[in-house]
Amino acid sequence: MNPVPFxxxxxxxxxDAVADVCVSTADDGGDSRARFPDEELMPTLFAAPYCHLEPxxxxxxxxxxxxAVGYVVGTGDTAxxxxxxRDTWIPRVAHRYPAPxxxxxxxxxxxVGLLHTPExxxxxxxxxxxxxxxxxxxxxxxxxxYGRALMNTFLIALHDRGVPAVHxxxxxxxxxxxxxxxxxxxxxxxxxxxxxxxxxxxxxxxxEPAAGDGG
Numbered sequence: 001m002n003p004v005p006f007x008x009x010x011x012x013x014x015x016d017a018v019a020d021v022c023v024s025t026a027d028d029g030g031d032s033r034a035r036f037p038d039e040e041l042m043p044t045l046f047a048a049p050y051c052h053l054e055p056x057x058x059x060x061x062x063x064x065x066x067x068a069v070g071y072v073v074g075t076g077d078t079a080x081x082x083x084x085x086r087d088t089w090i091p092r093v094a095h096r097y098p099a100p101x102x103x104x105x106x107x108x109x110x111x112v113g114l115l116h117t118p119e120x121x122x123x124x125x126x127x128x129x130x131x132x133x134x135x136x137x138x139x140x141x142x143x144x145x146y147g148r149a150l151m152n153t154f155l156i157a158l159h160d161r162g163v164p165a166v167h168x169x170x171x172x173x174x175x176x177x178x179x180x181x182x183x184x185x186x187x188x189x190x191x192x193x194x195x196x197x198x199x200x201x202x203x204x205x206x207x208e209p210a211a212g213d214g215g
Contacts, residue, residue, distance in 0.1 A: 003064025005146065007153055010051055010058035010071065017068035018051065018060065019043035025136040028174045035107050044097065045115050046134050047073055049089045053081065059153050061137065061146050069141050072150040074133030076163045078121055081132075085118040125191045129167035129201040131158050151184055152206050159204040167201040169194075 010018070019039070026032035026042040036042055050073035051058045061070035075081035097112045104110045114120065121132065133154055137147055158166060167189060170177050178198065185207075186200035 005061055005063050005069070005141065007059055007146075007149055008062050010055055010060050010068075010073075012051075014060055014068040014071075015048070015051065018047050018071050018073075021069065021071055021136050021138055022047040024138055028171050029177055036111065038108060040096070041108060041111055044093050045111060047071065047136075049085055050074060050134065052092075053084050053089060057154065057157055059150060059157075061141060061150060063141075070135075070137035070146055070150060072133055072135040072154045074131060074154060074158075074166070076131045076158055076161050078126070078130055078132050082118045082121050090116065090118075123191055123199075125189055126167050126199065126201070129165040129189065131163045131166035131204070133166055133168050135168075147180060148184060155204045155206050159206070163204055165201055165203050167199055169197040169199050171196055172198045 022043040023033060023036075023039050024031050026046065027035050032042055033039065054073075054075050057076065058073045059071065060068035063069045093115070097115055099116045100109060100113050104113050126132075133151075135147065135150055135154075137150075155166065168181070168186070170181065172178075172194075173196070178200075181200050184202070186202045189199040189201045191197075191199050
């Protein structure tokens with residue numbers, strides 16, 4: 001009998017598998033190894049700090065054999081998360097990724113700059129959406145309903161904590177991701193200078209999907 005994928009809470013043993021999912025999807029939804037050869041870099045920004053600082057809001061898709069093949073991570077309070085990122089997370093990783101002293105000249109250097117400027121996550125236009133998230137699935141597990149299931153699990157966890165709304169920032173060029181978020185009821189949040197990102201938000205109230213509405 002083939003293993004049946006299922007959702008569960010993140011465990012510390014999932015660290016490497018979660019990092020692999022992040023690396024495999026971090027270049028506009030595709031594998032990022034050619035662009036970012038250091039395979040620790042992208043997880044250090046977009047996955048590991050959430051698992052470390054707010055593990056109660058980290059959930060994975062288990063492929064049925066114990067391996068995480070997708071995840072959703074995030075925070076219920078972006079401002080508090082940024083403060084903890086600054087005070088707790090950066091000191092843990094700065095020996096590997098020191099703060100830049102010159103303007104970036106490579107994509108990796110741009111990312112290291114982002115690592116050292118977590119305050120970029122705080123934008124006044126997002127005040128009404130205090131939570132934020134990152135969600136990724138390996139390609140073989142996309143378009144099978146697992147993304148929606150992960151998102152709903154995360155939204156319910158936020159709602160149970162009294163968090164009213166959530167936002168995310170996605171690379172505008174990643175059109176399949178935008179279609180996914182649109183199906184899940186996210187709407188665009190106008191931001192003064194979004195750069196390469198589009199900001200989306202929605203309530204944490206989960207409603208039953210319409211018939212035939214996959215995700």
